[in-house]
Amino acid sequence: MEEQIIKHITGESLFVNDIAEPNDFLTGDIFYSSKAYAEIKKYDISKAKSYPGVYAVLSYKDIPGINQMGPVINDELCLAEDKVTFIGQAIFLIAAINRETAIEAKKLISIEYEELEPVLSIEDAIKKNTLMHPERKIERGNIEEGLKTSTHIIKGTLKTGAQEHWYLETQTTLAMSGEGNEMKIFSSTQHPSETQEITAKVLGINKNQVEVENRRIGGAFGGKETQANHTATWAALLCKATGRPVKIHLFRDDDQIITGKRHPFLINYTAGFNEEGIINTYDVELNSDGGAVTDLSLAILERAMLHADNAYYIPNIRIIGKVYKTNHLSNTAMRGFGAPQAVAAIENIIEMIARYLKKDSAEIRRKNFYKTDNNNITHYGQKVENNRLDFIYEKIYKSSEYILRKKSIDEFNEQNKYFKKGISLTPVKFGISFTTSFLNQAGALVIIYRDGTVLVNHGGIEMGQGLNIKIRNIAACEFGLDKERIKIAPTNTSKIPNTSATAASTGSDLNGMAVKIAIDKIKKRLMKFAADIFNSDNYDRKTFYDDIIFHKNFIIDSANPDRKISFTELVERAYINQISLFDTGYYRTPNIWFDRVKGTGKPFHYYVFGMAVSEILLDVLTGEIKILRTDILHDPGRSLDENIDLGQVTGGFIQGSGYCTTEDIKWDKEGNLLNHSPDTYKIPTIDDIPVDFRVELLKDFPDQNPDTIRKSKAVGEPPFLLAFSVWLAIKYAISSICKHTKEPEFSIPATNENILQSIEKLINF
């Protein structure tokens, strides 16, 4: 059993909120804006300041450094100054002896706003043209010519909603000051280096004074990539102001009100295709609701633009990308990072084409897939290598008995009025690497102690994806040691500096490789030393350095297996002989680049492929759906750990199915988030998983994999997109109500509410 798992199941695992606090610690809290867009005319914090048990109430005026926390673009204030631009924007910070006192103090703060007219929807933003940054375009071929030569043309609009990450552990920070300017921060962050950087900037101190540490986080899904910086910086400000340790553990509702969500998109499209259903032209405009500040919106839009094709070769293609500023909270990274929205659009179009041509949608998908020898270049010029689309399709088409089931579904729909079924097969092709190429780097520090135990430091964050289990396995394997001898250290900016976020599914690709490189350096020295030891024994046969292997806690001359020495003994002797027992590893993904101006390049190290077939049952009268069966076949390369990868695929799919069905974010007319707790924001429960759920990993290509750590592939994000099989199966069931003669109105999420309203427009009860 894995050590990490044992800790979880015995309740030993410590999250930031579980770290024993120093006795004098204070609780931090946030007073945030209740207006979507307003000028702050007046405020009074004096009563709150003098409330017993309150140690600090801070405004932007109390910020010692720069009042700025934008991760890419400097357009995000740490604390509001004279204006607020969304509900949930922090204005004041409070430190008190406990939460209760902080809440009482908050009530004593008075503030006067003068309201301005907010922008509260993407439609409104488009109307008022509140573009956040210049629009972007990626284009290949000729749209006008393409449409002229298309036999059929369809146009439409797709709306996709926001999604709340709903990590179980809300944003948490414990900040403690040290000597002078030193600040130690335990933060539930996916990106310790950025948390360090922004905290230092806001505190006005050098980065070398700030140490950010994190052992594990209770789920993240992108929601702690930039959004953890806020809590950390706020706690650090309060800590600095009071001289006492400060903890902020966001209350669930506050977390949902303050922190960003998945970007809602409004997608306008035109597609031209022939009688066969082969798409020849695709013209699409991706409009995204960036919220009040930029955050990662540009990178998210870029990934959306690079995934607008999903698995399909389209000769004439034009993708326009626009991010609009609204008075919503700052939308941010979430699993898939823009790709799901764009992929939903093209997958929906395929279903529309199928309905239009009265053909099967899976068949249309297959015809449009990227091919191996030709039609294999994406719209941004990267060749789709190791393409497994056709292979996976054939396999899952058969194993899921797609065609047979579809037939029986059609029969069922003929015979039933108030219950309908639907089925859909959808693929994913997902590019792996940060599209900002320089981010694809990682570091590691591997240490062997004199007792023969190993401590591995790397820059990645364990957030449930099993990164540390994978890294430990890599280290154990490379050193030929029992896993029990390997410990993974908490991630710490003082150990591994200048790291990238654990994001874009790259955690084990980048950090795994960095760890291996560090280990290789140490091993090289130990191998040389071992060879010297073996040769000093005056054997007639010389031990060659290249023949040394690390196996089952021993160092062995593989050419002369009787020559061996235990790892522990070798380490001790190496120490005595003044040979270094630790080293760093540094890795950068090779040969990737992307020219943003031209919209071309090779932004991805490789692609991940997968497919799913889902069948659903729809209650026409209540709009409720049940996923009856899902088959998934997913490509993890040569899996680093099949159990973990299966878990990622299963969990990603269910998170995606929540996005497609029950996870609904509504705002009222004033810009208040209505679904700010699990009372009204509904993520899937165990009852919502497919009744028959078959998840399988593709194992047919053990050797034809990219040059990655142990030939594995990233697995975090791509399975999320397989949930569109559920979404489109629902659409099939709806459209069967009018025998597939009309195109139902359809959006994300397909809540029972949206389904009922769609059905209402199709028939008259």
Add this chain to the structure above:
Amino acid sequence: MENSSSNSIRFLLNDLLYKIDFSDNKSQIKPTTTLLNFLRTQTNLKSVKEGCAEGDCGACTVVMGETEHNEIHYTPVNSCLIFLPMINGKQIITTEYLSEKKDDKQILHPIQSALAETYGTQCGYCTPGILMTMFAIYKNYSDPDEKTIKKLLSGNLCRCTGYLPMLEAVRKSSKNREDKFSQKEKATIEILKNIKNHSTISIKQNSYSYHIPCSLNDALDIYNNNPEAIIINGATDTAIRQTKNNEKLFNIIDISHIEELKYFRKDNDNYYIGAGLCIQKLLGFLKDTITSLYDTLEYFGSWQIRNLATIGGNVSTASPIGDTLPVLISLKSSVKLKNITKERIINIEDFIIDYRKTSLKKDELLTEVIIPKTPDNNIIKSYKVSKRKELDISTVSTCFNLSLGANNVINEIIITYGGMAKIPCRAKSTEKFLTGKKWCKENIKEAGKILFNEFEPISDARAEAMTRKIICRNLLTKFWSENQN
């Protein structure tokens, strides 16, 4: 009267006996301190997590052990919704206590091994709560089927795993109920017997007062002298006023220790349900008796919530979206209200007078729900529509009670809706239209039109008004389509 008016409570936390004395006015622990906050701030049991503080995620799940017929009955509960005095005389079990160390070796509970083997934990944050529910399944069910497992585990949210491994883990492990707890059961029962209170505990601390009467008479007496008190039983609704709205609940009478209010009885004419019977136990009685109530309550909250929430509480909150009310109204139920001197029985429709308001007087307690037996050939059906099937509050709920005469003519139909108005409401125009008419498609279609315009529901986080109207109308069609012959 060992405990009478004493300012303290006693409970078993894992295997440690705790006594909390509220006499210390400077103590951080108040009578309304939740079990979750107590565990997290006063003990080292950090496995218990706060995920939402409203009973909707299960991360804070602990198992409560109570003696019943010389056995310990284990139920999972949300520790975020429990005020400390509620656990007086009970055992609370957390994940830390599942495994034990013997000779430096960790001996895992079968459910722990199963969850580890299936990789049913990823980030680990929901895991202790999941394990607690799994532990309660282990102790209460042998070899449960998949549907049962899903029902019992749906009060625990996990955002990482997609739940598949948990399902497998329960299937693998819940074969028998034996474990280290069985071995210690006798000794534990002895301790629990010793610490159980048999008379009222009245806690006073600064501005707080919290009473735990053990008999109905005591409760009525205390209430009579203290008419401003908040009455709680499972507190699943009231606790949220504190945890989410930061209200201070200074004055509480906790009737959860009154055994005489926990019953289900029947005679030739009626079913009688004690107000203090929790929903989970009530479900056990309903399957073969009042199926329409069963169908709705099956989707009431989560297992954790159903173990705390009571029928009396659900009726008394008079919520427009409460699960029991539409059914009880359609079944022509009544409630028994009692004060120190007299009791009265009133029709449940007259009991609910306004949004979250009842006709309960300031010294009265609701003690019993009376449901008349309906003629065998009545067709009764309830529906609850929500965004998510499990652990969700209804968008619209309803109950139909139909009596058909000769030639399929409708003698009487009672249609009650929740979620369509500020109180659970009968669709009287629709009822009137249908009465005396034939039970046929055409009439249902016409009735649907009336029904569609009968209510003016609100738009909120759960659904738009239009959606509620559609569901409201469609449910009549659904009822008809299922019972057209």
